[in-house]
Amino acid sequence: MHVVATAGHVDHGKSTLVRALTGMEPDRYAEEQRRGMTIDLGFAWTTLPGGATLALVDVPGHERFVGTMLAGAGPVPAALFVVAADGGWMPQSAEHLAALDALGVRHGLLVVTRADLAPPDAALAQARARLARTSLGELPAVAVSAVTGAGLPELRAALDRLTAALPPPDAAAPVRLWVDRAFTVTGAGTVVTGTLGAGTLRTGDTLDLGGRSVRVRGLQTLGAAADRLEAVARVAVNLRGVDRAGVRRGDALLTPGEWAPAQVIDVRVHPPTAGRPNGAGPAAGSVVGGLPPHPILHVGAAAVGARVRPLGGDVVRLRLERPLPLRAGDRALLRDPGTRVGAGDGGSAGLILGVTVLDVAPPALTRRGAAARRAADLAAVDLTAVDLAAAGGRPGLAGELRRRGLARRADLRRWGVDPAGAEPVAGDWLADPAHWAALRERAAAAVERWQAAHPLEPGMPVEALRHALGLPDRELVAALAGPALLVADGRVRPAGSAGPALPAPVAAAVDAVLADLAAAPFAAPEAHRLAALGLGPRQLAAAVRAGALLRVADGVVLAPGAVERAAEVLGCLPQPFTLSAARQALGTTRRVAVPLLELLDRSGVTRRLPDDRRELA
Template identity: 60%
Template sequence: MHVIATAGHVDHGKSTLVRALTGMEPDRWAEERRRGMTIDLGFAWMGLPSGETVAFVDVPGHERFVPNMLAGVGPVPAAMIVVAADEGWMPQSAEHLAALHALDVRHGLLVVTRSDLAEPETAIELARSEIAGTSLGDVEAVAVSGVTGAGLDDLRAALDRLTGRLPAAEPGPVRLWIDRVFTVKGAGTVVTGTLGAGRLRTGDELTLGDSTVRVRGLQSMGQQRDEVTAVARVAVNLRGTPRDDLRRGDALLTPGRFRFAGLVDVRVHGDPVADLPAQATLHVGSAAVPVHIRPLGTDTARLRLSHPLPLRIGDRALLRDPGRHHVAGGVTILDVAPPGLKRRGAAAARAAQLTSMDAHPSLRSELSRRLLIKGADLAAMGVLLPTPSSEPMSPADAAAGQPVAGDWYADPDHWSALGGRLGEEVAAYAREHPLEAGMPVEALRHRLGLPDRILVTALVRPPVVVRNGRVVAGPTGAPDELVGLVGKAFDGLGAFAAPESYDLAALGLGARQVAAAERTGLLLRLTPQVVLRAGAVEEAVRLLAALPQPFTLSEARQALGTTRRVAVPLLELLDRKGHTRRLPDDRRTIGS
């Protein structure tokens, strides 16, 4: 299916033309038919000579209903601009064209109606000259009469040619902007919209604001469907969702793939930024949201939305000044999570940065600005992340394409600099706290300004290691001075000799130093007063395994060459660790 919106001045025959083409009544409301003009959006569809199907979003032409018109045009890739031959180009023709240009609609067709009432050439010439200077460019023109049917076959052929030029639908996530909400007896709440990307299936779970909703049923072109693929007009029956919870401008979304943004930086295409009003209305999809405008650069601004919308980098939207009934221009979303501007000079620096941003969500460029960010947040902004099935990426994106830890992505240069800083911070902490067994991971996280502990662990490289929640330099993490004191205390002693506390203190190993040596693994504490050098447990197991099994305490003491003061607590430690097993007769054997 292809979807085309009508556009043009009130009472120029848009609905009559759609009715003549499709045989369907696009004006749904009795009030519309009574007054003879479209008030809200209408929908109809038809088959083309090629076998393709085109659906029309028929929009109101009256100035008072421009917001309704914009809700219909917003998600649609092409437009059929309708001008009456007997009236020619009119004010709403110009405003509708300005809206299409602001939304960067690039595919269109000019249809001059009422050719039975006036010669169409003048109207065609003037309308094409107006259209030529916009994003639509040079469009094909067809003259018709909705009353007599003249030219309708030519129009069908022109529509076939137009739809043949439309780009293929994007395979991305679903963002269905809701343009109508109603209730069907026996089915419940139904919403309609133009599906511009992705596919919908019965049973899908979608996000609606903060809620999760389930698709109960789908309908397209009046037929029930199990699946609908973009581009298409679609009606979605939502399970268990009250009608009052929905309104035009809401969006059904693929979970986790969009970011609700209340503050965005944009590039403005239209009026000079300096001439924009402080307040305007932002139209995107079918939504219309009041915004406050803060100029930044010559063509860039910051918009503060009255309520957040699901926006992505590269989205196109429209700014309108409703007080002056004026389309101020289009905007392209450059950033959906912009930095604060509280410091002096921050606004000027941000304006300079925005100048180089092209609204194409690149992994490398986003990382260079954000330094560290989760992949889920990047994907919600519209950034393509590498997967086995993803499109080929630029060399710069591919170089930054792997997460550094968990779902965290990092700018390569920033990540390398963090690794260097980590070693410096650990060394500085060791100098400031010589008796501690390394720097606590959480303290190091704060010093490096990292948002997650796993990033600290991912940055660690030998000889720096993580041990017992601390980051230490070298095999033990102990200061050289402490290593030297312990070596001196045990110099010339056997593996199972335990120096007295006063001897240790005389060497500079007081209670704090001994505790630090124990934390770093330089010493093994058996009792408050008995410490051995590191490796005593492994050496004891080796020597005891050589004894005839089982063995007594006395035999163990002799094999270890130590005293009861050391042997008793050492054997008890071996029992607790499972290296030895104590028998009922107090003898022991190696192993359990």
């Protein structure tokens, strides 16, 4: 199936054409039919000579319903642009053309209707001149009369050629179905409709609707039920357990986990070309400077108020009134709701402006000059890489990582960047190579500074290094260590180092303790002696980590090798032996003998018997 929006002219001309082409009435309301004015979106379909099915979205032409027109045209890849032979170019024509141009629509067909009432040549030439200066360019054209049927066969043949030239949709893409209508069907519940531009819907699918999990109860397309629908298609989705009051035009049905609702976005503003001689428009800077502070952003079927912050050049930051599921590369438009693209020769350009979304998760701008630096950074984004008409339609991975430094693979996908083929540095984290190399250097320097400031510590805590480098995840610290750093026991220290060297005062105090122990190896120094030497708990811990002392218990330290020496002494005793015998043989007190024997038990040197005597193991 192919979907085309009909736009460009007063309503009775478009609706009459749709009726003649499809045999269906696109105006659903009695008031629309009575007044000859389309108020809401209309839908009809037909089978083309080549066998393809074509669905038409008939959008309102009246200036009061421009928001509704944009809701219908936004998700549609091609336009049937209609002007009347007896009316020529109209204010509505300028308005619709400005919107299509802002959205970057490149595929379409020009139709001159009411050719039975006036020669079509003048209207045809006038419309072609204006279309040629926009994204639509030089469209094929057909003159028809819905009354006499003249030109309708040629129109059908032209539509066959148009649909054959449309780019193929991606049926494997995640679903983003913009809701353009919601209603209740007795016995079925809530039904929403929209244009499925990419992806596949199936009965039973679980989708996301505004943060709520919803189930697809049934599917229809063009009045027929289906179990599975692939893009591009007009679809009606029956939702299970959803109240009609909880769905509005502009909501979106989404594949869960594949979209990140964005409320702050950075976009590039495109100067208008519609209605300008030779396609020339105002400079980007002057266009941005002329933006209203609170325009409406139209994307898909959504219309959301926004607040504008110019960053520099053609780049602005938008803060939306509510989050939208957007991706980098999406094309949208900004409209000033207080004015209209008006009269005369093409209207007042600048009131409807196209934008390309560059970033849906931009960094905060907190420092002086941050806005200008951000604009310069985004100026490097190649517009052709994010143009929806270009292959892929998304920004490149290398450039995105260069701007972010680090990003998760899943987040990049949700933001609109394809991470395929990239090797993660840790978990699902991807990194810009230059940024990663700089982080390695900073990590080594940070650990060195920490060791200098904390000479008694066994290394820099992993969490402290994470904060120092501004890393979002602890696993990145371990990945950064590489050959220069070692991560162990929650600490980071230089690789190949058993720990920091003892400061000179601590080393001298340890030497004094070892001298005392040389004469009496198991007469551990008392607390007052350790205090006099300046060996508090931190200093003793550092000496133990360095291997200069052996910790037997809190405040009880002996020389390295004391375990082996104690085993030699106790081996000379009659087996088994008592605590008292061991204490006397070792020449020490119960303060030392009790924890020392327990240490020997844990080390497997001795074995404690049921009667509390011990023997060498």
